[in-house]
Amino acid sequence: MSIHYPSGQKPLAVHERPQSRSVALRSSYAQRGMSLEAEINASNQYYLANHIAVIHKKPTPVQLVKVDYPKRSAAVIREAYFKQPSTTDYNGIYKGWYIDFDAKETRNKASFPLKNFHEHQIRHMRECVDQGGICFALIRFVELDQMYVFPATSLFEYWQRQLHGGRKSIPLTAIIQDGYPVQYGLNPRLHYLTAVDQLIAAKKH
Amino acid sequence: MSIHYPSGQKPLAVHERPQSRSVALRSSYAQRGMSLEAEINASNQYYLANHIAVIHKKPTPVQLVKVDYPKRSAAVIREAYFKQPSTTDYNGIYKGWYIDFDAKETRNKASFPLKNFHEHQIRHMRECVDQGGICFALIRFVELDQMYVFPATSLFEYWQRQLHGGRKSIPLTAIIQDGYPVQYGLNPRLHYLTAVDQLIAAKKH
Numbered sequence: 578m579s580i581h582y583p584s585g586q587k588p589l590a591v592h593e594r595p596q597s598r599s600v601a602l603r604s605s606y607a608q609r610g611m612s613l614e615a616e617i618n619a620s621n622q623y624y625l626a627n628h629i630a631v632i633h634k635k636p637t638p639v640q641l642v643k644v645d646y647p648k649r650s651a652a653v654i655r656e657a658y659f660k661q662p663s664t665t666d667y668n669g670i671y672k673g674w675y676i677d678f679d680a681k682e683t684r685n686k687a688s689f690p691l692k693n694f695h696e697h698q699i700r701h702m703r704e705c706v707d708q709g710g711i712c713f714a715l716i717r718f719v720e721l722d723q724m725y726v727f728p729a730t731s732l733f734e735y736w737q738r739q740l741h742g743g744r745k746s747i748p749l750t751a752i753i754q755d756g757y758p759v760q761y762g763l764n765p766r767l768h769y770l771t772a773v774d775q776l777i778a779a780k781k782h
Numbered sequence: 783m784s785i786h787y788p789s790g791q792k793p794l795a796v797h798e799r800p801q802s803r804s805v806a807l808r809s810s811y812a813q814r815g816m817s818l819e820a821e822i823n824a825s826n827q828y829y830l831a832n833h834i835a836v837i838h839k840k841p842t843p844v845q846l847v848k849v850d851y852p853k854r855s856a857a858v859i860r861e862a863y864f865k866q867p868s869t870t871d872y873n874g875i876y877k878g879w880y881i882d883f884d885a886k887e888t889r890n891k892a893s894f895p896l897k898n899f900h901e902h903q904i905r906h907m908r909e910c911v912d913q914g915g916i917c918f919a920l921i922r923f924v925e926l927d928q929m930y931v932f933p934a935t936s937l938f939e940y941w942q943r944q945l946h947g948g949r950k951s952i953p954l955t956a957i958i959q960d961g962y963p964v965q966y967g968l969n970p971r972l973h974y975l976t977a978v979d980q981l982i983a984a985k986k987h
Contacts, residue, residue: 631909633869636843639859654844657859664838668873670882673914675875704836709878 611766613682613717617667620765630770632669632676638662664701671770674777675710677702682717688746689716691739699736702729711777715759715769716752725756726772816971818887818922822872825970835975837874837881843867869906876975879982880915882907887922893951894921896944904941907934916982920964920974921957930961931977
């Protein structure tokens with residue numbers, strides 16, 4: 578995943594290695610020319626501007642080692658390293674609900690590999706669910722041009738099974754069954770909160 | 783405010799200029815040897831470990847300019863700058879409530895200067911309040927050894943008055959009247975969620 582930069586700034590892919598960037602993307606999602614993160618950020622900007630929700634991506638944490646303070650100009654970070662976040666990437670508020678999620682994508686066509694999740698993300702989502710939050714994974718199947726809001730509670734089940742020798746991926750059929758499809762549009766680009774509405778409605782019943 | 787580092791890492795004060803660090807701190811808060819941010823982080827760790835709340839400080843956003851990818855070792859950030867955040871510093875979930883706040887301190891004894899807040903922080907808190915979130919400023923009077931949870935809705939009033947020629951600070955008397963005092967303890971160091979309980983109770987009435 579690349580970091581989102583404000584317009585006018587030169588983007589710099591820091592988490593993507595050249596080999597992954599050089600893969601020719603064939604899906605229509607990819608053809609639209611935006612990364613998953615850029616599309617989520619654009620959607621969140623739309624939701625914010627229209628007072629629908631306040632959801633932001635958390636900045637990538639960095640470990641500072643050396644910072645210069647030139648006279649009369651801004652501090653310059655001269656040595657720093659990326660740190661592993663202790664939470665998910667996105668959180669905020671929507672209709673009074675605390676929203677917390679991570680976005681993931683795969684080129685697989687039949688299942689979503691659990692190795693895309695980290696223990697600390699699962700742990701964080703568990704804590705948030707226990708506090709009454711709406712937690713999920715926004716999962717994109719790049720080759721299938723499909724995206725789903727997959728509830729954290731279902732994710733926990735597959736995560737637990739994997740820890741006890743179960744399969745290392747979530748079948749697409751399970752994601753379709755437990756999840757909510759996300760429609761693609763112009764504004765917002767991803768209508769993911771419409772899928773979240775369904776998740777909230779299901780939670781209430 | 784300094785950035786929180788995991789134990790074992792060398793702390794590096796990046797937002798504090800030498801002149802501000804060399805000021806001899808006399809209050810008992812200061813004598814306890816932790817920065818306000820460190821105390822909030824320690825309290826949040828306590829709340830998390832005891833399944834009371836999930837509240838984190840957002841990482842300071844940085845604008846990456848140059849990143850090296852040495853072979854077989856971690857990426858090194860070689861040039862980057864601090865960016866102004868578009869939100870407040872802390873958010874999370876507590877008993878189902880979305881929590882959002884910023885922490886500020888002053889050496890003043892009779893009022894809190896509004897210049898400590900930025901327009902984008904006020905705007906962000908307004909959006910969150912409109913969505914039903916619990917938003918506030920955690921305000922410390924260093925010299926008085928007092929701390930308050932001051933509701934964002936009260937803050938908005940003083941902010942608006944200032945924009946229309948009103949006073950540029952919030953009197954301590956107003957903070958005492960509209961706010962909720964935060965008790966200092968060993969674990970958590972700041973019982974700020976107890977004050978938030980009162981804010982939530984007042985909101986319900």
